[in-house]
Amino acid sequence: MSQTGKYDAIVIGTGQAGPSLAVRLAKAGQKVAIVERRAVGGTCVNTGCIPTKTMVASAYAAHLSFRSGDFGVRLPGPPAVDMKAVKARKDRIVATNRDGVTSWLRGTPGVDLVFGHARFESAARVRVGDALLEAPKVFVNVGGRPSVPPAMAGVGDTPFWTSSSMMGVDFVPPHLVVVGGSYVGLEFAQMYRRFGSEVTVVEMAPRLVAREDEDVSDAIRQILEREGITVRTGAECIALSKTAGGIRVHANCHEGDPDIEGSHLLLAVGRRPNTDDLGLDEAGVRTDARGNIEVDDRLRSSVPGIWALGDCNGRGAFTHTAYNDYEIVAANLLDGDPRRVTDRITAYALYVDPPLGRAGMTEAEARKAGHRLLVGKRPMTKVGRAVEKGEDQGFMKVVVDADTRQILGAAILGVGGDEVVHVLLDVMYARAPYTLVQRAMHIHPTVAELLPTLMGELKPA
Numbered sequence: 001m002s003q004t005g006k007y008d009a010i011v012i013g014t015g016q017a018g019p020s021l022a023v024r025l026a027k028a029g030q031k032v033a034i035v036e037r038r039a040v041g042g043t044c045v046n047t048g049c050i051p052t053k054t055m056v057a058s059a060y061a062a063h064l065s066f067r068s069g070d071f072g073v074r075l076p077g078p079p080a081v082d083m084k085a086v087k088a089r090k091d092r093i094v095a096t097n098r099d100g101v102t103s104w105l106r107g108t109p110g111v112d113l114v115f116g117h118a119r120f121e122s123a124a125r126v127r128v129g130d131a132l133l134e135a136p137k138v139f140v141n142v143g144g145r146p147s148v149p150p151a152m153a154g155v156g157d158t159p160f161w162t163s164s165s166m167m168g169v170d171f172v173p174p175h176l177v178v179v180g181g182s183y184v185g186l187e188f189a190q191m192y193r194r195f196g197s198e199v200t201v202v203e204m205a206p207r208l209v210a211r212e213d214e215d216v217s218d219a220i221r222q223i224l225e226r227e228g229i230t231v232r233t234g235a236e237c238i239a240l241s242k243t244a245g246g247i248r249v250h251a252n253c254h255e256g257d258p259d260i261e262g263s264h265l266l267l268a269v270g271r272r273p274n275t276d277d278l279g280l281d282e283a284g285v286r287t288d289a290r291g292n293i294e295v296d297d298r299l300r301s302s303v304p305g306i307w308a309l310g311d312c313n314g315r316g317a318f319t320h321t322a323y324n325d326y327e328i329v330a331a332n333l334l335d336g337d338p339r340r341v342t343d344r345i346t347a348y349a350l351y352v353d354p355p356l357g358r359a360g361m362t363e364a365e366a367r368k369a370g371h372r373l374l375v376g377k378r379p380m381t382k383v384g385r386a387v388e389k390g391e392d393q394g395f396m397k398v399v400v401d402a403d404t405r406q407i408l409g410a411a412i413l414g415v416g417g418d419e420v421v422h423v424l425l426d427v428m429y430a431r432a433p434y435t436l437v438q439r440a441m442h443i444h445p446t447v448a449e450l451l452p453t454l455m456g457e458l459k460p461a
Contacts, residue, residue: 004131004132004133004134005033005112005131005132005133005134006031006134006135007030007031007032007033007112007133007134007135008025008030008031008032008135008136008137009022009025009030009031009032009033009135009136009137009138009139010032010033010034010035010118010126010133010135010137010138010139011025011032011033011034011035011138011139011141012034012035012118012126012138012139012140012141012142012278013035013036013042013140013141013142013143013274013310013312014034014036014040014041014042014101014105014113014141015041015042015043015044015141015142015143015310015311015322016042016044016310016319016322016323016326017139017141017309017310017322017323017325017326017329018034018042018139018141018309018310018326019034019040019101019104019105020323020326020330021139021141021309021326021329021330022034022105022108022111023104023105023108023111024326024330024334025110025330025334026108026109026110026111027108027110028334029110030110031110031112032110032111032112033111033112033114033133033135034105034111034112034113034114035114035115035116035118035126035128035133036113036114036115037115037116037117037118039098040098040101040102040105040113041097041098041101041102042141042143042310043143043144043145043311044319044322045094045097045098045101046094046098046167047163047164047167048163048319049319050093050094050097051090051093051094051167052163052187052188052191052351053351054089054090054093054094055086055090055191056187056191056351056353058081058086058089058090058195059190059191059192059194059195059353060194060353062079062081062194062195063194063227063353065079066079067390070390071390081172081195081196083169083170083171083172083195084170084171086170086195087168087169087170090167114128114131114133115128116128116129116131117129117277118133118278119277119278119279119282120138120278120279120280120282120283120285121279121282122282122283123138123283123284123285123303123304123305123306124136124138124305126138136305137305137306137307138283138305138306138307139306139307139308139309139329140275140278140285140293140301140306140307140308140309140312141308141309141310141312141322142273142274142275142278142310142312143273143274143310143311143312144271144272144273144274144311144312144317145162145164145271145272145274146162146163146164146184146267146268146270146271146272147269147270147271147272148160148162148267148269149269152238152239152240152269153237153238153239153240153250154239154240154241154242155240155267157240157241157242158240158241158242158247158265159242159247159264159265160240160247160265160266160267161264161265161266161267162266162267162268163184163188163266163268166188166266172192172195172196172197173192173197173262173263173264174197174198174246174262174263174264175197175198175199175200175246175261175262175263175264176188176189176192176197176198176199176200176262176263176264176265176266177199177200177202177247177249177260177262177264177265177266178199178200178201178202178266178268179202179238179240179249179265179266179267179268179269180201180202180203180266180267180268180269180270181201181202181203181205181208181209181231181233182203182208182209182210182211182268182270183209183350184268185201185203185266185268185269186201186208186209186220186224186350186352187350187351187352188266188268189201189224189229190224190227190229190352190353193224193227193228193229194227198228198262199228199229199230200229200230200231200232200260200262201224201229201230201231201232202232202235202238202249202251202260203231203232203233203234203235204234204235204236204238205233205234206233206234207221207233208220208221208224208231208233209350211362212356212358212362212411213362213363213364213397213411214364215377215395215397216356216362216397216411216413219393219394219395219413220350220352220356220413222393223352223353223354223393223394224352226393232251232260235251235252236252237250237251237252238250238251238252240265243261245261245263246261246262246263246264246265247261247262247263247264247265248260248261248262249261249262249265271311271317272290272291273290273291273292273293273311273312273313273314274312275287275291275292275293275312276291280293283303283306284302284303285301285302285303285306285308286301286302288314290314292312292313292314293308293312293313293314294313294314295307295308295313295315295341297340297341297342298328298329298332298338298339298340298341299313299315299325299328299329299341307329309322309325309326309329310322310325313325315341318348320347320348321344324344325341327339328340328341345359345360345425345428345429346358346359346360346361347359347360347421347425349417349418349421351418353391354380354391354393354394354413354414354415354416354417355413355414355416355417355418356394356411356412356413356417356418357410357411357412357413357417357418357419357420357421357422358409358410358411358412358421359409359410359421359422359424359425359428360399360407360408360409360410360425360428361399361408361409362399362409362411363375363397363399363409363461365409366399366401366408366409371401371402371403371408372401372402372403372460373399373400373401373402373408373460373461374399374400374401374402374434374458374459374460374461375397375398375399375400375458375459375460375461376396376397376398376400376454376455376457376458376459377395377396377397377398377454377457378395378396378397378450378453378454378457379392379394379395380392380393380394380395380396380413380414380415382450383396383414383447383450384444384445385415385416385445385446385447385449386414386415386447388445389415391414391415392414392415393413393414394412394413394414394415394417395413395414396410396411396412396413396414396417396420396450396451396454397410397411397412397413398410398424398434398451398454398455398458400434400458402460404433405433405434405435406428406431406432406433406434407424407427407428407434407437408428410424410425412424412447414447415447416446416447416448417447420447420448420451423437423448423451424437424451434455434458435455437451437452437455438452438455438456439452440452
């Protein structure tokens, strides 16, 4: 590539939204540079969804092997976890995905894949090392990284892992202490407990995954504690320190010993956008107090010609929201289709086992918004498919507007919950009444077949 490159568009970052947008623009006849400073594929491919869910699958296999007697299956010997093999499998899957994205970009005419750290020099100029790239359109897709609170006492003197650095671990920590009782922390907590670690979760809030309804939080805690994970909530003043044998977390909780000693520490206390070293000031791009690039409903920044997609815009922190950002931008720019961020319904999953599939509002959110509610709830012990599989923890819950009869939200905490919830999500997008699901005939034996029954059990709440 020449010292100065002129393009129709520059995409900064190869996370979920970036490559798809670069290829779509190129196929529309535009010349595109896509810049990556580390590993192609972004968080999802390298340190997020793909590697962690690969390891969740290994942890599930371990858990099932230890439970084999419950199913009348006798193994030739006690099962054992080979963490080096677990890591090697994860690394192979990550490499395959990363290489696939790289080959896709390099093989697309009109796309230049540029490696290096991109910094704005103006709204239309981006420097990458010695090269200066110019384009009238720039799309920022730089993602985020684990947050390490500098004010947390002892954090600078205590060894710890983040969700990213933990991808390099190839052994079972004797006692893993997880600071952070939300989505990332709980997935790692259950995963390593199943690999054989003693695990303690420390959370500042009064309950785990505090954004969920209280009954969901309580059920998740019961699931984890049933597997031997110690949970400490209400940790008011967390302080870290190094010990001769590992680490210590001072939790200052109302119950239990205020000091928790372990062999290793995972900090899972949120994420922050990778926007602090892009030279956004040089381009005049506004950010909020958290560093997110401020965008409108079509993901345009405060500067004409600059868009922000994915985790760095504060409008969603998931792979699927990032991909939907790409779809929104492409639809507006190339299809004449005025899609908007506010058209989408909140949806995500928590990949503990059993998983939590979530769509729309929680019951608390719906009540706060002033809706008159109908609520249905059914334990997974009443779902034949769950009982047959020996995985009957959790419950199904749906929240409906009593006046419009439309589904406002759902929580499926149970086997297949991350898949089953899409039945309700699609009905929500269609703005159809809940009776559409109630009158549907579903296949037996499945988890989804109980959704019509659930809809027939709605009660005022």
